[in-house]
Amino acid sequence: MTSTALLTDRYELTMVDAALQAGTHDTPCVFELFARRLPTGRRYGVVAGTGRLLEAIADFRFEPDELAYLKRENVVSSDTLDWLEAYRFTGDIRGYREGELYFPGSPILVVEAGFAEGVVLETLALSTLNYDSAVASAAARMVSAAEGRPLAEMGSRRTGERSAVAAARAAYIAGFAATSNLEAGRTWGIPTMGTAAHAFTLLFPDEEQAFRAQLATLGTDTTLLVDTYDIRAGVETAIRAAGPELGAVRIDSGDLAVVVREVREQLDALGATGTRITVTNDLDEHAIAALASAPVDSYGVGTALVTGSGAPAAGMVYKLVSRQDADGSWVGVGKTSAGKSTVGGRKQPIRGLRDGVAVSEDIHVDDPPVEALDASVGRALHVPLVVDGETASGALGAEGVQAAREHHASAVAELPRNALRLSRGDAAIPTRYL
Template sequence: MTAVTARTPVDLPSSALLTDHYELTMLQASLASGTWQRRSVFELFSRRLPEGRRYGVVAGVGRALDLVERFRFDDHVLGILDEERVVDEQTLAWLADYEFTGDIWGYPEGEVYFPYSPLLVVESTFAEAVLLETLLLSVYNHDSAIASAGSRMTWAAQGRPCIEMGSRRTHEEAAVAAARAAYVAGFDATSNLAARERYQIPTTGTSAHSFTLLHDSEEDAFRAQVTSLGRGTTLLVDTYDVAEAVRLAVEVAGPELGAVRLDSGDLGVLAHQVRAQLDALGATGTKIVVTSDLDEYAIAALASAPVDGYGVGTQLVTGSGHPTSGFVYKLVSRADEQGRMLPVAKKSKDKASVGGRKYALRQLSPEGVAQAEVVGIGAEPVDDGDDRSLLVPLVREGEVVGRESLDAARQRHLTSREELPLPARMLSKGQPVIPTVHLDS
């Protein structure tokens, strides 16, 4: 077997074209006006949670850091920009030497967030920071939407394992990112092999209905699968008649059969019937896995059914009705001609932002329950001893310092989610489970 050699982000293709045209035209105009060097602070945040959600989950941090490292304008990229006349010669010359040399602070991956939580604080020149806008929003909006939906699903599953299996329901690259985000949110495995190769996420899979239909009989299909994959495999039992399939499955594999999968029908009723049948046949250790367009509500509805695991696809990779998180990336502070930092903010109706560089902490009760998201403007809020700061260094003077393992992000999510008040578990529509409080310096 050929060993897989991991490639570092800088070895991979440039990410500089994963952006919007207007980022480069703003750069060109700021170079011409001389304002490109002004020290600037951009922040990535949401003005509100997706409708009815009580909390959100930060995901995509590690992916974003990899892409920032690869954000370089090499000869190939510069040639495209030149050929298409996207920017002028002065701008091309500036881009040829581009590298981000500023600082980025952010909520670590897996952390929960609320409206106006400063998930990223980017400090650099205007020119360096503005170019990252589209890339950062693309990653954070997608991955956090998946993780936020996935978190609700794993909480509803009450400790039963969940498998991400939505690759065929989304773009092929989005599928890999979705598997990663779902793992952060507590999913145990994915069906996507690229996610295994890139992020070492456990993968699983056995067979689809086509495998059963390929054979002359269901028994032949089961025997072929058990012979190849062993008695611990999972047999799909709803191609024809469920009760007959369960009987055949145990007859072929014996009581050591690993699991049966149900993919259609009234899953709650079927699970009870199949559990009783398996037990009567002596297969008391055989598990029941259910699939079929599950979301957090369907998973919660199966809480009392004898289900041992869930496979989730479409609803997960589309954010369970909210495929984006609604994040924005706004300039909140910039230097004047004398170098003094000034707060700036958008005042548009329904799209207002809050000026000034932000700091944040999670206010906790003495029992460790989250009470509020406290956002300090211009100065860090005072920790009364029970609280914890939320922003950590991700990039310092252009060098990534905040990279961590996916398992660390996964554990962080489980820990931070447990801090939330009990209403956070509710699936009914509601307001953010804790308020966001802004404190002026």
């Protein structure tokens, strides 16, 4: 186990320190993770990172090395060091299933625990869900734009080495078919893909020798990169080397809408009617949509995906929304500052449905029981994730990723048609507090 305890901000621990000194550290509290708004123009968001977060919470332990650092830097008092040494999360966490859609105000994650136990998870929860959900939300738009054509995630070289693995996972949950990242394949069970870059072609005296070397190793079902030099000559060389059974060619430059049509005509004329065309070259959802009528068979997306296509963080926050008084009653609490107000109270979110189509995000405040919910008019959104400190089954590992992918597909199918538009607009459904 590698501890995740210091993947946090200093003020989380200094709050714990002060609460311990005040005797309020065990006050039962409810923390809520949500986004006040969607990125400008987006119509929905996608929850991703939940499985990663649950694993990180399980590893949130202050081991001797972490405690020694905190003591050396005089971050907290000796009493708090003792408390941190014994730290184990023992509370409850409920939230939206990974892969679920969210809207402004959706209570995506709810942590119920003593103040100190819950507040110390703030940075870890936000750093995980903000990034993963940003990538998944961008990926979902790209999947919609691709209209059923497969997409591969290939952005490892455009982000941090650990973020690359997280991005591949989030993109797969949102509907991408594969990743170029091998660690993501090993850890999360995501299909991997990849053949050769321009460097391989440039290694040889000419393009044909490079193609024949690749074919000798990978077979004729491989993908040959045909734009190192002249694309038309590259296509001709590729079919000469592989024959008309070549699996695919990849194009990474040029005016793709024009080039793809020319390549398709050339391949067909050469008898390679079954050879597929995959395109890369700094694609985002808008570029993919612009190629809807072009004879593209698949896409590879890198930079735009791993940076959230202009929204690299989902804008989520983690706030205390309720605390228990001495008499055991719950009191809703929240900020009232302009632009950053919080709706206090324990909550139960319901996806309002009409004939199977989402029409509203209904958030029942003060956590009333929602019993005998008719599936035709609504769907309860919270599921248990951690109960008494124990992680619920089915949310972790490759199994959890596959379940999240399947759930995402069903959640998207509930959206009204206008939700899939790439043009700027308001959230696809309104958020209502009831």
